[in-house]
Amino acid sequence: MAETLQARSPVQTEAGTQAGRGTAWSFVLAGIVGLAAAFTLLVEKIALLKDSSYVPSCSINPVLSCGSVMNTDQAEAFGFPNPILGVAGFTGLLTIGVILLTRLTLPRWFWWGIQAGTTFGVVFVHWLIFQSLYRIEALCPYCMVVWVTAITAFVAATTQNVTSGRLGLPRRAEAIGSYAPSLVIVWLVLIAGLILVQFWDYWVTLLK
Amino acid sequence: MKAPKTSPVKRNVIVSSLVIAAFVALVTAALTLGAKTANPSDRADAAATGTATGKLVRDDSHRLGAAGTGKVVLVEFLDFECEACRAAYPLVEEMRATYAGKVDFVVRYFPIDSHANAVNSAVAVEAAAQQGKFEEMYKRMYDTQATWGEQQESKAPVFRGFADELGLDMAAYDKAVADKATLERVERDRQDGLDLGVQGTPTFFLNGKKLEPTSTQDFRDKIDAALNG
Structure with missing residues (x-):
């Protein structure tokens, strides 16, 4: 018993700090990339509002087409353009990431806030993915960048909260923390699979 | 720490590479199989309309x-x-x-x-x-x-x-x-x-x-x- 405890604590703290670094950098990168994408989308949206015949820079072909996605009701899910949420949210995420890089220890309630924010982000993004794939039937490259960053931020926050025991999950679940990057990859591959299947006919024509 | 465990980074790299490799293999398999079965009819169709999506030339164009x-x-x-x-x-x-x-x-x-x-x-x-x-x-x-x-x-x-x-x-x-x-x-x-x-x-x-x-x-x-x- 004593032996296991002894052996455990140094490993635990080591893993803890490592995960903390990983989380911080995940937030920073997701924040920067997400902010850039959301900002671009907002600028394109404004250009579209000024001139309805404007063709966004990311309208490349029938499937990869921002214009057809940005002009939908879903692009204003809460009555205002979605990228506004993105610009605000990713700025927040970036800020938190930078704060974490200072190795500052944040209170428990703050982590719950991060969990709430990233969970909202990931749920919203999956609603958008569903709408994009099966209702609008077009993909918007900048939006897809946001999908990736929102999923990354959610996995980073959740695994950090699980590993640190803040979510009160059994110890066994804590091992998941070290698999966060793999989790993101699996998740993205699943979505890539859905995209491939949904637009299969189109992808095949590109090869001919 | 008796049993030499692979580092978390290494484990993640292995798992991620396996997942991606499996995905690529699956897609390649689907593509080659699809190309074999769909080619004869599809090609003719694509040649006639220019694009398989059919948006380029409609029947009533x-x-x-x-x-x-x-x-x-x-x-x-x-x-x-x-x-x-x-x-x-x-x-x-x-x-x-x-x-x-x-x-x-x-x-x-x-x-x-x-x-x-x-x-x-x-x-x-x-x-x-x-x-x-x-x-x-x-x-x-x-x-x-x-x-x-x-x-x-x-x-x-x-x-x-x-x-x-x-x-x-x-x-x-x-x-x-x-x-x-x-x-x-x-x-x-x-x-x-x-x-x-x-x-x-x-x-x-x-x-x-x-x-x-x-x-x-x-x-x-x-x-x-x-x-x-």
Whole structure:
């Protein structure tokens, strides 16, 4: 018993700090990339509002087409353009990431806030993915960048909260923390699979 | 820490690589299998329409002159009020003579918003097309563009005059112009164009590929290449 405890604590703290670094950098990168994408989308949206015949820079072909996605009701899910949420949210995420890089220890309630924010982000993004794939039937490259960053931020926050025991999950679940990057990859591959299947006919024509 | 464990980074790299490798293998397998089974029918289809999505040439899309062999299909997205389309018109006419029976000349409407009579003219041509006078009305629009283009008020009465001169059944023409379906037909062409990435007029597609000719000679060369290819 004593032996296991002894052996455990140094490993635990080591893993803890490592995960903390990983989380911080995940937030920073997701924040920067997400902010850039959301900002671009907002600028394109404004250009579209000024001139309805404007063709966004990311309208490349029938499937990869921002214009057809940005002009939908879903692009204003809460009555205002979605990228506004993105610009605000990713700025927040970036800020938190930078704060974490200072190795500052944040209170428990703050982590719950991060969990709430990233969970909202990931749920919203999956609603958008569903709408994009099966209702609008077009993909918007900048939006897809946001999908990736929102999923990354959610996995980073959740695994950090699980590993640190803040979510009160059994110890066994804590091992998941070290698999966060793999989790993101699996998740993205699943979505890539859905995209491939949904637009299969189109992808095949590109090869001919 | 007795048992030597692989580092978390290494484990993640292994798991991620395996997942991605499996995914790539699956896609490659699906592609090669799909290519084997779908090729014969799909290829013919793609050759006929230029694109498997079918947005380039619809069943009811208008052709200038008789249909060619289907080997080479030139699709033009145009706006009758667009001066650049007007400028390309003699070239298209010339190529129609040169490549008669060899190249399919397909016309799609793509009215530009900034032209006040772009939709009116397309609707008028479409109404004439319903009486089999597509080509006559198409020519008339370009021949007279200077007299009605670039003006703000509706030129629908002028177009109606063209229809009359062409000897159309005017009751049917008026009905077609007023019919929402005629406008929808024009709008669907435009939507197809937008979906295909058309940004302005005229935009040409040669066998499904957007054509950006640098000169009239380059245009002919590309068609020749497609014919010989």
